[in-house]
Amino acid sequence: MSDLSEAPSRGSARLHILDCAKRLFAERGYDGVSISDIARETGASKANIFHHFESKEGLYLAVIAEVVRRVPDHIDALSSEHDIVEAFQELAAAELTEGAKDETGVRLILREIISGDPRRSRVLAEDIFADRFTRLVDLIRTHQDTGTFRKDVDPALAAHVLRSASVFFILGRDVLRHMPGVDFADDPDRYAREAAALVLRGLVVRDSSEEK
Amino acid sequence: MSDLSEAPSRGSARLHILDCAKRLFAERGYDGVSISDIARETGASKANIFHHFESKEGLYLAVIAEVVRRVPDHIDALSSEHDIVEAFQELAAAELTEGAKDETGVRLILREIISGDPRRSRVLAEDIFADRFTRLVDLIRTHQDTGTFRKDVDPALAAHVLRSASVFFILGRDVLRHMPGVDFADDPDRYAREAAALVLRGLVVRDSSEEK
DNA sequence: CCCCTAACTGACCGATCGATCGGTTAGCGA
DNA sequence: TCGCTAACCGATCGATCGGTCAGTTAGGGG
Numbered sequence: 001m002s003d004l005s006e007a008p009s010r011g012s013a014r015l016h017i018l019d020c021a022k023r024l025f026a027e028r029g030y031d032g033v034s035i036s037d038i039a040r041e042t043g044a045s046k047a048n049i050f051h052h053f054e055s056k057e058g059l060y061l062a063v064i065a066e067v068v069r070r071v072p073d074h075i076d077a078l079s080s081e082h083d084i085v086e087a088f089q090e091l092a093a094a095e096l097t098e099g100a101k102d103e104t105g106v107r108l109i110l111r112e113i114i115s116g117d118p119r120r121s122r123v124l125a126e127d128i129f130a131d132r133f134t135r136l137v138d139l140i141r142t143h144q145d146t147g148t149f150r151k152d153v154d155p156a157l158a159a160h161v162l163r164s165a166s167v168f169f170i171l172g173r174d175v176l177r178h179m180p181g182v183d184f185a186d187d188p189d190r191y192a193r194e195a196a197a198l199v200l201r202g203l204v205v206r207d208s209s210e211e212k
Numbered sequence: 213m214s215d216l217s218e219a220p221s222r223g224s225a226r227l228h229i230l231d232c233a234k235r236l237f238a239e240r241g242y243d244g245v246s247i248s249d250i251a252r253e254t255g256a257s258k259a260n261i262f263h264h265f266e267s268k269e270g271l272y273l274a275v276i277a278e279v280v281r282r283v284p285d286h287i288d289a290l291s292s293e294h295d296i297v298e299a300f301q302e303l304a305a306a307e308l309t310e311g312a313k314d315e316t317g318v319r320l321i322l323r324e325i326i327s328g329d330p331r332r333s334r335v336l337a338e339d340i341f342a343d344r345f346t347r348l349v350d351l352i353r354t355h356q357d358t359g360t361f362r363k364d365v366d367p368a369l370a371a372h373v374l375r376s377a378s379v380f381f382i383l384g385r386d387v388l389r390h391m392p393g394v395d396f397a398d399d400p401d402r403y404a405r406e407a408a409a410l411v412l413r414g415l416v417v418r419d420s421s422e423e424k
Numbered sequence: 425c426c427c428c429t430a431a432c433t434g435a436c437c438g439a440t441c442g443a444t445c446g447g448t449t450a451g452c453g454a
Numbered sequence: 455t456c457g458c459t460a461a462c463c464g465a466t467c468g469a470t471c472g473g474t475c476a477g478t479t480a481g482g483g484g
Contacts, residue, residue: 013461031243035442047444048462056442084416107326114322114383125390137393140415149415154406156393158415161407164380165373171326178337181349181368194366195373202414203352203361203370204296225431247472259474260432268472 014052017042022063026104029111030060064112067105068128072098075135084148085200088162089193096166096192106170133159158199165195226264229254234275238316241323242272276324279317280340284310287347296360297412301405304378308404311382318382345371370411377407 020041024033035056039046053059074094099106112124140155149158169176169191176185184191232253236245247268251258265271286306311318324336345368352367381388381403388397396403 029241029243031241034440036440044461045463046442047464050443051461110326113387114319114326118386121386122390125387129387130391133391134393148417150413150417153410153415154396156391157396157403157406158410160381160388160394161373161377161410164376168376168380169372174330174333175325175337175341176372178334179342179345179368181346182372184366184369191369194369198365198370198373198414199411200415201362202410203365203412205359205362246470248470257433258472259434262473263431 013042013044013048017044017049017052017059018063018066021059022067022108023104025060025063026107026111030115064108067108070102070105071128073132074098075132075139084143085197088200089196092162092166092192092196093189096169096188099166099170100188103170106167110167110171133163136162162196162199165199166192169195225254225256225260229256229261229264229271230275230278233271234279234320235316237272237275238319238323242327276320279320282314282317283340285344286310287344287351296355297409300374300412301408304374304404304408305401308378308381308400311378312400315382318379322379322383345375348374374408374411377411378404381407 017038021033021038024037024041035046035049038059039049042049049059053062074091077094109124109128112120115121136159137155140149140158143149144151144153144155169188173185176182179185184194229250233245233250236249236253247258247261250271251261254261261271265274286303289306321336321340324332327333348371349367352361352370355361356363356365356367381400385397388394391397396406
């Protein structure tokens, strides 16, 4: 497998191993993939994998680190849009399109989230999500201060609901495809925009006049 | 371990194995748990596990089936509430409290969702989620017809966003606990109600008058 | 009483796990 | 040209994997 004629340029084998391992780990999880599997997939020998990486866990952590390193950030780009709903739609669509394109990366991180290992949960939370989550919360809070957003909503909670809608879409796509009445499973862009609009505008019609 | 003095009443060992296996599978996943682990945890011998279950996969499927069998349904109970926002809050809170109480069950099903096995995704979708998902969609559509809910929102999409908010809360709790500014990680009831209210009422204040 | 069956066990099977070994190849600086 | 090092390999390690088997125990119906 993977006989790409040549091009053994410096460190290419290492990258190839990382790439294959990433896909396999994303598909089957850490315990579901053996070094032999990765070796077979890369076309290299088992021993060579241990030459490039100190252990199976070392390889796995390297894969995670590589995925994390490549996670782009779309939040900054929208600060000064004129229509706030449109801006959030744009943000959600950009993130979800990106996520759908590199589904293996998303799956990998999500597997890590539910792994339940408290150490890794903490590391992941602080190193990766905390920063952009905080910025999203700040963005919401800013709009609350300016009066664009209602003030009786916890900004962190709202941020989490927005994130959930995006993340769980990718996570549950296979199931979603088999749901009756669902025609957006293969259209991340449309889903992202409609979901963002939904959370911003709400589901109930806006004649009810209740104040907290 | 698990020396409950006696009471070897009919089939109790089988149930004990199911219970331990459920917890272990939820924590570490299918490939992360060996029969020896389960045997050690239950206090029984490996061979005895194969006496009660035909194989490891058979045990796993039995665990899944047991979890699915116990999933309660809260949707029917709310059809005739007077305040629609309150009704949805009640539904979300009931589901999330239930889910938080039996976190292992939720984790197990979520692991199954992201496993990526297309067969199982299909089975899960059709046997478990389809029914109540459809009823939630129908409920939303009904309120659209009566004019309570806005009509420019895909009911299935709205249902999925609502589900996402609940499910991903349990899934990402460990990470959520380490997020700055998050104080609802250990309060499923409050989160469920605020999240439901958010999706129903929306984030933006309701003076903007745009129609599609 | 005996006998049958379900519950249960320790010992063991071949296969595969992560990891290590000694040894070979290839490329590059001196 | 030599020599060093990184890249790579086949063979093999002890441990553990899922699963089997022959045999023992316990309990209830005849």
